[in-house]
Amino acid sequence: MWASTHNESLKEKMSAVVSALSACQKETGSGYLSAFPTEQFDRLEALIPVWAPYYTIHKILAGLLDQYTYADNAEALRMTTWMVEYFYNRVQNVIKKYSIERHWQTLNEEAGGMNDVLYKLFSITQDPKHLMLAHLFDKPCFLGLLALQADDISGFHSNTHIPIVIGSQMRYEVTGDQLHKTISMFFMDIVNSSHTYATGGTSVGEFWSDPKRLASNLDSNTEESCTTYNMLKVSRHLFRWTKEIAYADYYERSLTNGVLGIQRGTEPGVMIYLLPLAPGSSKERSYHHWGTPFDSFWCCYGTGIESFSKLGDSIYFEEEGKYPGVYIIQYISSRLDWKSGQIVVNQKVDPVVSWDPYLRVTLTFSSKGSGLTTSLNLRIPTWTSSNGAKATLNGQDLPLPSPGNFLSVTKTWSSDDKLTIQLPLTLRTEAIQDDRPEYASIQAILYGPYVLAGHSIGDWDITKSATSLSDWITPIPASYNSQLITFTQEYGNTKFTHLNDSSGSEFSSLNDFIGKSVMLEPFDSPGMLVIQHETDDELVVTDSFIAQGSSVFHLVAGLDGGDRTVSLESETYKGCFVYTAFNLQSSESTKLGCISESTEAGFNNAASFVIEKGLSEYHPISFVAKGANRNFLLAPLLSLRDESYSVYFDFQS
Structure with missing residues (x-):
């Protein structure tokens, strides 16, 4: 948040937290830093049940390293290396006392992204101990399956293992090991094709089930919020490496439907743990219900707060080259101060509504230099249609590529330039990821990137018309x-x-x-x-x-x-x-x-x-869908709070 805003009040608070933690660490004298005693790790190493101590250590390390990376706090880096020295010695002692297998067994308890933060630390310090310790948190029984390209993640705890893949991605970035690039690409492929709901989320009861069997999983315990937070990281890395539209589309879908609706409106500190997807679900009646501002702080509060603090981190991506380039992959009203491109890019997105099915974006510019030629690359998402799509530069039409590609414009930009793009928002249905014929009728309804939920206490039957969707799904003006x-x-x-x-x-x-x-x-x-x-x-x-x-x-x-x-x-x-x-x-x-x-x-x-x-109003993106027994009021899932809803519908001929 501070890196985006440079808010001085935030700077003062985070510096004060680092100083307080530093005082605690110095008091212990060993480098260890945590709110719980070292006996928690004694239990973990003895294979006595204990609740995820390394998960918390990762959060502390990641926070301290960010304080150094983004805010240049040298004390935070010193604290990080001292902590890592303690855990390096601790892990070495476990291996000497028991075996390397015993250490691998401790990783069956949730350890967060220990490998991820350690690879990042190594990229700064180049200390071989940091690299060695990072390798020791690359869980072999999971990464090995992915290396063999086996879709066999069923039964694994999702949020234990997604961070391990993120760490594997960082291993590729730091060491150049191509295997770990391949691992993360395969992982994303199988999750996205076999274990993902229409929202972009994954998991049921915090675990992965059998591939392409999601129709059996529609209940109140679906889609842990932490998993969506971490899958966004996976897709972000993959897009940076490949520039493939599919990863950007995934990011947009998961952010829109799996993150923006996990906070109760604008109420600070009121979030959900799981996003229920059963017919007649309610966020209020989810497994943990809505949390409270001062008495709830489960894991999804940590990731939820972070998600809302970095909403702007994946709108623009910079690329070096003959002509410096920027990839615009999210259409969100924002301002980019592009230093190497010597311009400021202002992005304005018109509000999306149901009765005017277009996404309209306007880009204007302010020059900050002497006229540098640069490239802008705008995502044409796969959910749109070529029919009705339009782009103009200073009132002149531009040739548009088909959906799933980038519109690239290279020129010397000036304050007189105006680039507009209009993308049709199409209604469509999407079948649940389940290859059993008896579940082929279970489908979600989407409008562009938005998953539409129907107000319902459990009814989900729709008689599917042979005509177009617009004949039986109509917008509410x-x-x-x-x-x-x-x-x-x-x-x-x-x-x-x-x-x-x-x-x-x-x-x-x-x-x-x-x-x-x-x-x-x-x-x-x-x-x-x-x-x-x-x-x-x-x-x-x-x-x-x-x-x-x-x-x-x-x-x-x-x-x-x-x-x-x-x-x-x-x-x-x-x-x-x-x-x-x-x-x-x-x-x-x-x-x-x-x-x-x-x-x-x-x-x-x-x-x-x-x-x-009226106490309620229709959301600007609202439709009426004709059901078999009743009609449904459709609205974006992200907009619902305590209402009962159905995300999936049973489409009968």
């Missing part, structure tokens, strides 16, 4: 937000969606409601209506084609005599009104009740509501 209202009461809160007539006119006061006949459509059930069967029956939600007259209510002045309330009288049963049980201190749900001599005291209050602006 922004004007529909003006038609949303909420009925509230003092002791409770029942939310309905009020659908105005097609003119979309807005009611400006309570008098605009009185005397109107209305039908009520629940926000999360488009095409469904609230209906009444008989008096004293609960109100139910059913298909609008079935509802007919039993769905019409007459809005009258509130029975409680309030100047801000209304009541809903049945047009089928005159003198009968919608009421809730809150004011009657009953466990009954919303019903239709008729006024009589025996009407319970408090009924008038229970049948009176304040009309307010």
Whole structure:
């Protein structure tokens, strides 16, 4: 975060933390630094159950090394090398006392990215001890399988082993060992083709299951957040080495669907551990639920906080050459101060909406030098279409490559230049990674890079039309937000969606409601209506084609005599009104009740509501999908908080 912002307050705080940790390390006198005692490692080396001590050591080492690398804190580097000296001696003692096999056995406990941070340290110090210790954390029973190119990762704990692959990637960068480049490419291939959900995430119950059997894994324990954080690192390295669009596409998909939605809106310190993908799931009802700002700090808090602190680290990639180049792989409004290119690149991305299916990006420039010729390379993602795609430079059309390639423009840029690109956002379905014929119908719906989740408490059946997706998935225009209202009461809160007539006119006061006949459509059930069967029956939600007259209510002045309330009288049963049980201190749900001599005291209050602006609004990327039994309100998974949803649907012919 500091490297991106150079915020002085952050600099002061992180320097203070390094100083405090340094004082603790000096107090021990051995180089050891951790919040728990060395006895934890005694237990680990004796193969007595203990919870992941090296995982924490890696986090401390990585943080200290970043303080040196990004903030030039020499004390942090001294602390790092002293810590590593302690663990080098410790591992050597285990090997001498027991065997090398005993050390390998300790790596069956989660050790984070120890090899990764040690290879990075070696690249700075060139100390052969640091290289040797890094090799000793290259877990052979896992990397060996990948070296043999065996898709046999089933049963391995995902977040124990993805960091080992990241360390293997760093081994390739530091030593040039081609085997470790091949290992990471093969690993990415098998995870992405056999173990990945539509969100880009992986794992169930923190482990990998059998390849191409994901339909059996759709529950509340899918996609540990830490695994997505680490897979982003894997794909980032691979893109840097190869410039292959597939890795950039993966990065975008995983960041969009697997990272941006793990924090509860803008609430700091409220995150989830796992991203549930079962039909009728809810982030609030996931295995650990939403965390709390001060009492939760599981592993996915550490990686989650880091993910949100480095959202800009993979937008631009620089390349040296005859003409310095920049690859723009993420379309995110941002500003790049490109020093070697002697220009500032300003990227502005228009908000994405469902009713205008295009991603529009504008690049403008500020020159900082005497006119250097440079290249800009813009990703044309695989999710777009050539039909409707367009790029212009200063109003002149540019030839666009097909999706899955880069648009390259080389010139001497000036402040007068303006580069625009327009990419169609296509709706599409994507089958779950499961090769059993009986699960071929389970598919996700995507809009460009966005996974669309349907509001649902478990229903996931869709009758697939032979026509195009646009025939049965339709966008919700922004004007529909003006038609949303909420009925509230003092002791409770029942939310309905009020659908105005097609003119979309807005009611400006309570008098605009009185005397109107209305039908009520629940926000999360488009095409469904609230209906009444008989008096004293609960109100139910059913298909609008079935509802007919039993769905019409007459809005009258509130029975409680309030100047801000209304009541809903049945047009089928005159003198009968919608009421809730809150004011009657009953466990009954919303019903239709008729006024009589025996009407319970408090009924008038229970049948009176304040009309307010809708508590919910349609997300700008919202659609209605026609289901087999009901319609679904679709919105990006990243936008949902406590709602129940289905990410996958069962498409029946």
